[in-house]
Amino acid sequence: MCPLNTAAYPDALALASSSGLTVGSVAAIQKLHIQTIPLGESPKRIAYQEATSTYGIITMRNNNITAPSVSTLCQNVTDSSDIVNGTDSESRFKKDAIINSEVHNLLIMDKKTYEVLHVHKFAPTEWGLSIFSYHCNEKDYFVVGTAFVNEEGSSGINAEYGGRGQAKDRGGEASSRKRT
Numbered sequence: 410m411c412p413l414n415t416a417a418y419p420d421a422l423a424l425a426s427s428s429g430l431t432v433g434s435v436a437a438i439q440k441l442h443i444q445t446i447p448l449g450e451s452p453k454r455i456a457y458q459e460a461t462s463t464y465g466i467i468t469m470r471n472n473n474i475t476a477p478s479v480s481t482l483c484q485n486v487t488d489s490s491d492i493v494n495g496t497d498s499e500s501r502f503k504k505d506a507i508i509n510s511e512v513h514n515l516l517i518m519d520k521k522t523y524e525v526l527h528v529h530k531f532a533p534t535e536w537g538l539s540i541f542s543y544h545c546n547e548k549d550y551f552v553v554g555t556a557f558v559n560e561e562g563s564s565g566i567n568a569e570y571g572g573r574g575q576a577k578d579r580g581g582e583a584s585s586r587k588r589t
Contacts, residue, residue, distance in 0.1 A: 411455045415462075417521065423464065425452030430466065430518075446523045449478025450514070458542040458549055462520040465551035467537035472512045480514040480528045488530040513537045515553055534558050 413421040413432065421434035430446040450470030457464055470478050480486075513536050517527040531537060539554035 411457055411464075413457055415459065415520070423455055423457065425455045425466065427451045430455070430464075430523075446518075448516075449476060450480060453513075453537065454540045456540045456542050456551060457520070458551060460544065460549045463526065464516075464518045464520060465540050465542065465553070466516040466518060467540050467553065468514050468516055469536075470512050470514070472510050479516060479525045480512075480530065483516075483525045483528040485527045486530060487527070489532040489535060511536075513555075515540070515551070517551070531555060532557070 410425070411423040413423050413434075415421075418432065418434055421432060424431040424433065428445070429448045430452055431443055432446070433443040448466075448468060450468045452466050452468050454467040455464055468480065470480065512533075513531040515529040515531070515537060516525050517529075518525050534557050535555050536558055537553055537555055541552055543550045543552045
């Protein structure tokens, strides 16, 4: 859930559920006006960026389901394969994506039209855990916290936190830096 307070949506809420994104406002007579946006994948986290009138939404979808989703239909897509694995990683990235059934994405969505402007696909074992809007040096970014999750046989899952941070500027370009 994310509070939303703009001219178009005064005192409203944006809610992410397993079935999609819901934007609602409470009218003066205490009626809730709701609009559901089908995503075809599960939203996990959401942040609103007032300067660009966009939402940053972290989602997860099952790679084994062939139904269309917003991340598979978008034309403007980047991925983490070159950042995580180096420039020769395309074959490894695709192989890992087939093995791992969960695919995590960052969607940049227009506030008024709900059009997905950009999709960033995380690496096959990279999970988006948090997101917030950040303004720095006259630019606005969505900053995403991620973790790399490695399955270790039947003994459970081991997560490597703090591997790197990703920022997405309003032009859709990704930047990456290793945290120390």
